[in-house]
Amino acid sequence: MVRKMSRTLITSALPYINGIKHLGNLVGSQLPSDVYARYCRAIGHEVMYICATDEHGTPAELAATKAGKDVADFCAEMHDVQAELARGFRLSFDHYGRSSSQRNHALTQHFAGRLADAGMIEEVSEKQVYSNADGRYLPDRYIEGECPNCGYDGARGDQCENCTKQLEPTDLINPRSAISGSTDLEVRETKHLYLRQSKLRDKLDAWIDTKKDWPILTTSIAKKWLHDGDGLQDRGITRDLDWGVPVKRGDAEWGGMEGKVFYVWFDAPIEYIAATAEWADANGKTDADWERWWRTDKGADDVNYVQFMGKDNVPFHTLSFPATIMGSGEPWKLVDYIKSFNYLNYDGGQFSTSKGRGVFMNEALDILPSDYWRWWLMTHVPEGSDSEFTWDSFQQGVNKDLADVLGNFVSRITKFCRAKFGEEVPAGGEYGAAELDVIATITARLKSYETNMAAMEMRKATGDLRAIWVAGNEYLQAAAPWTVFKENPDAAATSVRFALNLIPLYAALSEPFIPDAAKTMADAMNVGIEWPKDVGAALNALPAGHAFSVPDVMFAKISDDQRDEMQARFAGQNA
RNA sequence: GGGCCUGUAGCUCAGUUGGUUAGAGCAGAGCGCUCAUAACGCUUUGGUCGCAGGUUCGAGUCCUGCCGGGCCUACCA
Numbered sequence: 001m002v003r004k005m006s007r008t009l010i011t012s013a014l015p016y017i018n019g020i021k022h023l024g025n026l027v028g029s030q031l032p033s034d035v036y037a038r039y040c041r042a043i044g045h046e047v048m049y050i051c052a053t054d055e056h057g058t059p060a061e062l063a064a065t066k067a068g069k070d071v072a073d074f075c076a077e078m079h080d081v082q083a084e085l086a087r088g089f090r091l092s093f094d095h096y097g098r099s100s101s102q103r104n105h106a107l108t109q110h111f112a113g114r115l116a117d118a119g120m121i122e123e124v125s126e127k128q129v130y131s132n133a134d135g136r137y138l139p140d141r142y143i144e145g146e147c148p149n150c151g152y153d154g155a156r157g158d159q160c161e162n163c164t165k166q167l168e169p170t171d172l173i174n175p176r177s178a179i180s181g182s183t184d185l186e187v188r189e190t191k192h193l194y195l196r197q198s199k200l201r202d203k204l205d206a207w208i209d210t211k212k213d214w215p216i217l218t219t220s221i222a223k224k225w226l227h228d229g230d231g232l233q234d235r236g237i238t239r240d241l242d243w244g245v246p247v248k249r250g251d252a253e254w255g256g257m258e259g260k261v262f263y264v265w266f267d268a269p270i271e272y273i274a275a276t277a278e279w280a281d282a283n284g285k286t287d288a289d290w291e292r293w294w295r296t297d298k299g300a301d302d303v304n305y306v307q308f309m310g311k312d313n314v315p316f317h318t319l320s321f322p323a324t325i326m327g328s329g330e331p332w333k334l335v336d337y338i339k340s341f342n343y344l345n346y347d348g349g350q351f352s353t354s355k356g357r358g359v360f361m362n363e364a365l366d367i368l369p370s371d372y373w374r375w376w377l378m379t380h381v382p383e384g385s386d387s388e389f390t391w392d393s394f395q396q397g398v399n400k401d402l403a404d405v406l407g408n409f410v411s412r413i414t415k416f417c418r419a420k421f422g423e424e425v426p427a428g429g430e431y432g433a434a435e436l437d438v439i440a441t442i443t444a445r446l447k448s449y450e451t452n453m454a455a456m457e458m459r460k461a462t463g464d465l466r467a468i469w470v471a472g473n474e475y476l477q478a479a480a481p482w483t484v485f486k487e488n489p490d491a492a493a494t495s496v497r498f499a500l501n502l503i504p505l506y507a508a509l510s511e512p513f514i515p516d517a518a519k520t521m522a523d524a525m526n527v528g529i530e531w532p533k534d535v536g537a538a539l540n541a542l543p544a545g546h547a548f549s550v551p552d553v554m555f556a557k558i559s560d561d562q563r564d565e566m567q568a569r570f571a572g573q574n575a
Numbered sequence: 576g577g578g579c580c581u582g583u584a585g586c587u588c589a590g591u592u593g594g595u596u597a598g599a600g601c602a603g604a605g606c607g608c609u610c611a612u613a614a615c616g617c618u619u620u621g622g623u624c625g626c627a628g629g630u631u632c633g634a635g636u637c638c639u640g641c642c643g644g645g646c647c648u649a650c651c652a
Contacts, residue, residue: 014652016652018652054652057651057652058650058651058652128650158650220579220647221579221647224578224648228648228649229577232649235649264651315647379600380587385581386644386645393601396601404612407612408611411612411614412610412612417610463588463599463600467599473614473615473616477616481610482610483608485610496610553612556612
């Protein structure tokens with residue numbers, strides 16, 4: 001019987017373009033989505049794994065200005081920087097796109113046109129603060145002034161962070177531009193498009209209700225937005241900016257909207273689709289090749305679509321983007337599962353870009369190989385609640401799990417074999433009760449591992465994987481070939497052969513989490529990486545006489561001195 | 576203010592629809608092994624499950640209140 005291959009579409013929330021992301025950003029979306037993508041590929045799914053840089057919006061423009069660069073050039077450079085870091089962390093995107101691409105321009109304008117045709121767009125005239133000195137409209141939080149409630153002078157136009165009172169920009173006393181400090185501000189009348197998502201409230205509500213298996217974090221945030229106060233509010237989807245997707249109605253000009261662009265939160269999720277089109281363009285594929293992932297009328301009906309994101313992104317993915325898709329009246333693929341994450345904190349506080357607090361992706365790779373970070377971060381991925389990075393925990397986790405349990409296992413058995421039998425799998429003896437016992441143990445753990453991975457219970461899956469590594473050490477300790485060898489070399493050879501066969505199995509099972517180490521193990525054993533269909537068969541895969549080599553130490557330990565040094569280096573200015 | 580999440584061993588966390596003596600990893604202690612990155616294995620000490628009530632034959636699990644931590648609250652993205 002020919003079984004149709006499962007097809008899995010995976011998107012990671014788009015990292016914003018304005019700077020290098022820290023480990024908290026990494027672990028909240030890109031890293032777990034990569035682990036999941038690698039797992040799905042390993043077990044034979046057809047996978048399309050998409051990410052992109054999110055390049056529009058005021059912060060991108062300001063970051064470019066600060067860097068003294070044209071915003072388009074700035075974004076192009078930062079995209080390359082982020083793409084390089086993604087490669088450094090071995091994030092296996094099928095395509096890493098850009099929300100500023102022509103594909104996204106066209107598709108965003110297309111959606112807007114469809115939504116307008118369907119009566120889902122409303123033109124609203126509103127008042128916005130304009131800064132003459134800066135020559136631009138200012139988003140609420142880029143206006144600062146004195147809080148009318150508590151007198152705090154650094155209050156922002158959306159909220160006072162001192163007394164937490166929510167504000168309107170016009171509430172501020174002595175308002176000034178947060179960009180230039182200029183007080184030459186005026187209120188201007190300007191027209192904007194609103195997405196009438198309130199019309200889809202009941203439909204969205206019913207849709208969310210069907211998602212019984214989604215994380216509580218995901219559904220509770222969606223429900224809050226649907227039912228809080230007056231319920232789901234319409235949302236402005238355009239801005240008075242230069243940099244972005246120009247407002248058009250499909251291919252046509254949009255009267256009265258000249259010089260305006262779509263709001264970044266309208267175009268960013270559409271980039272998931274557009275990036276898949278970019279993938280097709282970059283790989284000599286046709287439109288049909290990407291549409292079979294996104295159009296349910298063109299082959300995407302059997303696709304399972306999973307999104308990964310931090311909790312701050314949930315409202316846009318549960319409400320705004322589905323409203324865009326539903327409202328278009330076209331058969332685009334809706335998300336099937338939303339995996340959301342809490343935050344990773346840094347040593348007792350939050351990661352902070354402005355204070356230089358915490359570890360950023362580029363710095364992390366300067367210090368240690370990506371597998372170290374991937375493993376520790378995934379063993380602490382903030383699934384249930386916020387979690388915390390500390391150097392002590394990092395050192396302990398990496399040294400124990402990777403160096404002692406896995407790395408040392410590979411080291412001890414390959415070196416023992418080389419010393420007693422040479423660098424090839426030894427012949428002699430048959431597997432007995434001890435080996436069958438290990439096969440049974442690993443089979444059970446593997447089943448748990450696969451169940452947890454399928455459910456995206458990443459942290460539990462790391463526990464299963466680790467237990468499978470431990471099983472190797474337990475076996476060796478009990479078999480003690482170094483003792484047996486003296487009296488019965490054949491029996492020792494059996495144990496060694498079995499233990500060596502564990503290495504390719506470990507390579508395959510570990511690959512989603514620590515791909516580089518997996519390759520090292522597979523290369524040392526002269527095999528490819530293949531997911532085991534049957535553990536017993538997999539542990540008979542290396543025949544007697546199969547040549548291997550002893551790999552270099554896979555994971556050097558982090559010393560106490562190194563740990564203390566890094567802790568001091570990354571404590572930030574205000575520590 | 577409102578809403579949501581969370582509080583289980585020194586630390587990080589599991590605990591299924593309420594059902595016997597509450598589990599794992601790390602850290603600590605003891606023993607063993609000596610192939611290995613002073614690595615590994617075995618055994619073991621730690622918990623009135625935030626506090627106070629309530630429902631129940633029975634509560635870590637359900638309800639109420641209180642205390643602590645966190646997040647969100649729609650123009651940062």
